Amino acid sequence: MSPRKRVRSVPQGALVLDNEGLSRAATDRAMYVRLYAAHADGRRVVTSAAILAEALRGERRDAAVYRVLGGIVVEPVSRALGERAGQLIGAARLGSGQAVDAILVATALAEAGPVVIATSDVGDLKALVGDEHRVAVVPADQL
Numbered sequence: 001m002s003p004r005k006r007v008r009s010v011p012q013g014a015l016v017l018d019n020e021g022l023s024r025a026a027t028d029r030a031m032y033v034r035l036y037a038a039h040a041d042g043r044r045v046v047t048s049a050a051i052l053a054e055a056l057r058g059e060r061r062d063a064a065v066y067r068v069l070g071g072i073v074v075e076p077v078s079r080a081l082g083e084r085a086g087q088l089i090g091a092a093r094l095g096s097g098q099a100v101d102a103i104l105v106a107t108a109l110a111e112a113g114p115v116v117i118a119t120s121d122v123g124d125l126k127a128l129v130g131d132e133h134r135v136a137v138v139p140a141d142q143l
Contacts, residue, residue, distance in 0.1 A: 012114070013043050013044075017118050018051060021117075023055060039071065047073075048077060054100060085102035088128045094124065104125070119140055120139065120141075125137045
């Protein structure tokens with residue numbers, strides 16, 4: 001009898017990273033291992049192109065972020081995503097200063113299955129997520 005091959009399962013949702021989650025993945029080995037585990041579990045690891053504006057500064061530390069980005073899906077910001085982000089800001093009664101956070105939440109809501117957002121801004125992101133029970137917002141340092 002031959003050994004069984006591991007069969008990849010259907011993707012089980014997504015892990016969505018904000019700037020803090022992305023930065024931790026680039027600098028913290030434990031967070032990097034968590035991303036690897038998410039991939040192994042069949043989850044998509046995602047961020048928004050808008051987060052890159054917060055994470056990349058044209059400095060030496062950017063190299064570590066670029067290494068991590070090789071395993072992360074960077075979703076573009078479309079008109080529909082921008083419109084959804086605006087609706088989320090309005091529903092949460094937040095200001096336009098939360099635009100990048102709202103774009104990230106709109107990106108997360110577009111993912112299939114259960115979604116975990118790793119962030120340093122739990123309060124605002126929870127407000128933007130609202131009543132969407134399939135999306136959990138967790139501190140990036142407690143993922």
